[in-house]
Amino acid sequence: MTTAAAIDARDLTRRFAGFTAVDRVTFDVKHGEVFGFLGANGAGKTTAIRMLTGLLSPSSGTATVAGHDVLREAEQVKRDIGYMSQRFSLYEDLTVRENIRLYGGIYDLADRDIRDRTARMLARLGLEHAADSYVRAIPLGWRQKLAFSVALLHQPRVVFLDEPTSGVDPITRRQFWELIYEAAASGTTVLVTTHYMDEAEYCDRISIMVGGRIAALGAPAELKREFQTASIDDLFVRLARKEP
Amino acid sequence: MTEAAAGSAVVAEAVEKRFGATVALAGISFEAAAGELFGFVGPDGGGKTTLFRILATLLVPDAGRARVLGLDVVADMWALRPRVGYMPGRFSLYPDLSVLENLRFFASVFGTTVERERARIAPIYSQLEAFNDRRAAALSGGMKQKLALCCALVHRPEILLLDEPTTGVDAVSRREFWDLLADLKRSGMTIVVSTPYMDEANRCDRVALIQRGRLLGTDTPQRIAASYDRPLVAVHVADRYRALLALRESPHAHSVYPFGETLHYADARANLPADDVVADVGAFLGSRGFRDVRVEPTAPTVEDAFMARMGAPDETKAA
Numbered sequence: 232m233t234t235a236a237a238i239d240a241r242d243l244t245r246r247f248a249g250f251t252a253v254d255r256v257t258f259d260v261k262h263g264e265v266f267g268f269l270g271a272n273g274a275g276k277t278t279a280i281r282m283l284t285g286l287l288s289p290s291s292g293t294a295t296v297a298g299h300d301v302l303r304e305a306e307q308v309k310r311d312i313g314y315m316s317q318r319f320s321l322y323e324d325l326t327v328r329e330n331i332r333l334y335g336g337i338y339d340l341a342d343r344d345i346r347d348r349t350a351r352m353l354a355r356l357g358l359e360h361a362a363d364s365y366v367r368a369i370p371l372g373w374r375q376k377l378a379f380s381v382a383l384l385h386q387p388r389v390v391f392l393d394e395p396t397s398g399v400d401p402i403t404r405r406q407f408w409e410l411i412y413e414a415a416a417s418g419t420t421v422l423v424t425t426h427y428m429d430e431a432e433y434c435d436r437i438s439i440m441v442g443g444r445i446a447a448l449g450a451p452a453e454l455k456r457e458f459q460t461a462s463i464d465d466l467f468v469r470l471a472r473k474e475p
Numbered sequence: 476m477t478e479a480a481a482g483s484a485v486v487a488e489a490v491e492k493r494f495g496a497t498v499a500l501a502g503i504s505f506e507a508a509a510g511e512l513f514g515f516v517g518p519d520g521g522g523k524t525t526l527f528r529i530l531a532t533l534l535v536p537d538a539g540r541a542r543v544l545g546l547d548v549v550a551d552m553w554a555l556r557p558r559v560g561y562m563p564g565r566f567s568l569y570p571d572l573s574v575l576e577n578l579r580f581f582a583s584v585f586g587t588t589v590e591r592e593r594a595r596i597a598p599i600y601s602q603l604e605a606f607n608d609r610r611a612a613a614l615s616g617g618m619k620q621k622l623a624l625c626c627a628l629v630h631r632p633e634i635l636l637l638d639e640p641t642t643g644v645d646a647v648s649r650r651e652f653w654d655l656l657a658d659l660k661r662s663g664m665t666i667v668v669s670t671p672y673m674d675e676a677n678r679c680d681r682v683a684l685i686q687r688g689r690l691l692g693t694d695t696p697q698r699i700a701a702s703y704d705r706p707l708v709a710v711h712v713a714d715r716y717r718a719l720l721a722l723r724e725s726p727h728a729h730s731v732y733p734f735g736e737t738l739h740y741a742d743a744r745a746n747l748p749a750d751d752v753v754a755d756v757g758a759f760l761g762s763r764g765f766r767d768v769r770v771e772p773t774a775p776t777v778e779d780a781f782m783a784r785m786g787a788p789d790e791t792k793a794a
Binding site for chain 1: 518520642643644650673686716734778781
């Protein structure tokens with residue numbers, strides 16, 4: 232399955248009563264690529280991600296993620312992907328170690344694997360001393376890095392990051408991106424959403440959704456040339472229309 | 476406090492607030508002038524929300540004091556409240572009420588009506604009116620924030636306290652929201668606003684950088700950016716991540732960070748001319764096998780200055 236794209240969406244469409252949230256969206260993401268999935272609020276990003284993660288059936292069109300069809304093989308999709316969002320990622324009333332153990336259990340990892348990977352993860356993040364702290368007691372920047380590592384615990388082939396750096400300080404935000412680069416360099420495919428337009432520039436390729444469709448798709452440098460804009464911020468503002 | 480504060484819309488002196496063992500505000504002092512657009516810029520957990528709640532008379536400081544429009548936020552809270560428009564960080568309107576019903580509700584709380592205040596709120600309300608009957612919950616993020624601003628304005632406050640009005644809002648709606656604030660400022664309104672987005676600092680007259688309950692500096696965004704005191708260059712290179720790791724090992728690196736489409740490299744030799752840094756960095760990357768590298772001096776931004784002043788990131792305080 233290494234030849235196919237990590238994410239391959241063809242005419243992916245989702246209609247709700249009265250309107251089309253995602254309208255014939257076609258794109259692919261290569262293995263090991265960092266793909267920025269951008270769009271205004273209400274442009275259809277969340278609906279598209281829900282389809283790609285096997286949580287919502289497409290009305291028409293197809294998508295495969297990590298080689299599995301999102302409609303017919305939704306359970307395999309969920310097994311082979313990781314997911315992290317700014318809104319929810321870890322259980323605050325569990326300790327760091329308990330969170331890792333919980334996620335390991337959900338993904339059926341053997342006890343020994345969970346122990347080994349926990350130790351390695353804590354060492355790599357420099358978090359050994361906080362292993363038995365409640366997650367609610369550790370700073371946001373740490374929590375986000377930990378949540379990302381937990382999303383990678385079962386070694387998924389594709390990881391979805393939904394506004395992972397929202398509200399995080401500027402240095403931690405950059406450290407977070409280095410974790411993303413590191414994961415991508417080791418072959419994990421990353422799809423990430425963000426409202427920080429400078430982060431769009433950190434992606435290998437990006438798409439910009441407007442009104443349920445992809446209005447621009449390509450490497451940031453290419454898109455700036457193609458649309459003759461100084462920054463992705465300017466391009467985004469030009470493309471994204473106001474919608475209630 | 477002297478009446479030198481006469482031209483000041485907000486004067487805060489050594490304001491402190493704790494929640495249990497957590498120090499939310501560790502002695503914050505600042506002044507915002509009447510008619511000023513004053514911004515607090517910093518990450519979550521920095522104390523912005525606690526400070527705004529104190530200024531809005533919703534929390535009592537443990538120590539220090541604050542005056543808004545010349546009134547003490549504790550002793551004069553009832554006189555102050557009707558004169559302040561406060562927009563909390565979390566969406567605080569009634570999700571099951573429509574746009575118009577929300578506006579009417581907030582107008583009636585302050586003894587006025589939407590009709591009477593129409594001229595005042597027109598610049599913002601005109602963008603919402605088409606959705607009068609839509610439930611607030613069904614609005615997009617950007618429209619929700621415009622409605623909240625409208626509700627904060629409907630009783631003719633003399634000062635606006637806006638806590639993170641653009642958080643989680645897309646880049647287009649953020650620009651539109653700041654355009655509205657610029658219009659309000661032109662009409663004479665004093666605005667104190669907070670944001671986690673460093674680029675929005677440039678929309679303010681003056682900003683206070685805030686982190687972990689302390690101010691890292693207060694000044695115009697231009698002067699804060701210019702206060703960055705190391706030679707700084709921007710590096711354009713195709714394989715940014717590898718170049719980043721390589722540059723960190725270069726002999727004179729002070730800091731190397733991804734910055735938009737470039738890397739920002741600051742040199743440890745504080746007085747070296749930028750042209751020499753450009754030459755050194757180019758030569759170093761060349762020696763490591765990087766091709767098509769472009770290095771140029773770059774003007775520091777508020778974000779560069781924030782990172783330089785914050786020292787260690789948020790993680791280092793833990794446990």
